[in-house]
Amino acid sequence: MTDVAGVILAGGLARRMGGGDKGLKPLAGESMLARIIKRIQPQVGPLVLNANGDSQRFKEFSLPVAADVVGDNPGPLAGVLTGLEWVAEHSPETEWVVTVPCDAPFIPDDLVERMVFEVIKQDVPLACAMSHGRTHPVVGLWSVALRTDLRQAIVQEKMRKVDRWTERHGICHVTFDDVVIGDEAIDPFYNANKPDDLSRVEGFLKA
Template identity: 80%
Template sequence: MVDVAGVILAGGLARRMGGGDKGMKSLAGESLLTRIIKRIKPQVGPLVLNANGDSQRFNDFSLPVAADVISDNPGPLAGILTGLEWAAAQSPDVKWMVSVPCDAPFIPMDLVEKLVSGAINQNVPLACAMSHGRTHPVVGLWSVALRDDLRQAIVQEEMRKVDRWTGRHGICQVSFDDIVIGNEVLDPFYNANKPDDLVRVEGLLKE
């Protein structure tokens, strides 16, 4: 969808994974980031990687890299704002941006289509993914027009909670079905937070 930009959020500190770049961790011979790119890139127009530090370490992925536009690691809202401002600067015609984390290797191939459809049908500027009755705030669709409002909320109000900000503007939740990996049913937004999570899924992929 050429009028939808994408941002892969890789600016976190990955403490539970032991630090470093979570997206660089290997899963069955491929990095998590490679798996995410393969799934999200066909669904969007312009795509950017939100990551801090030396951007050259991501050269092999052939994506533009944008560091947080707000310093001191204020959380995922900073990465979302970074993506929104990048999209507005690079592709002024883009109306929407979809965000995905760098540690969810099975995001649905119809993610963007369903989020955009949900937002348009409910006439709201935001949408987020849901599975098992639980929302995934950073797997979402964001109106680029709200970028200035988000910057104000982060900088002036010191807002950090995604749900608190999205609740102001109207958001729809879009439900996604489970997936089957190996012989096990998994949440499509299964995220690898700890080394054990990678070991578990790698075993399933080999079945």
């Protein structure tokens, strides 16, 4: 969908993974980030990677890399703001941004389509993915028009929790079913946060 930009959030500190870039961890012959790009890129127009530090470590993916526009690692909202502001500057005709984390290799193929349908149907500026009765705040659809409000919330109000900010504006929740990999039904937003999670996902992919 050319009217939606994609942002892959890779700006975290990955403490539970032992540091480094979660997205560059190998996973059944490919990096986790490569798998996520394959799933989200066909669903969006522009696609950007939100990551800090030397951008050259991601050069194999041929994506623009945008570092956090606010400092001190204020959490995932900083990545969302970075994406919104990058899109406003580089693709000003684009009204929506979808965000996905760099550690969820089973993102649904219809993620963007279903989220766009719901925000239009319910006339709200935000959408959040759900599965198994749980919300996944960083898997979301965001109106670029809210970028100034979000910057104020982060910088002036020291806002850190995604849910606290989104509840101000009106948000719809979109439930997704499990994806089937081999013989296993897996949460589509399963996070590979720790080394054991990577081993589990690799087992699914090799089954």
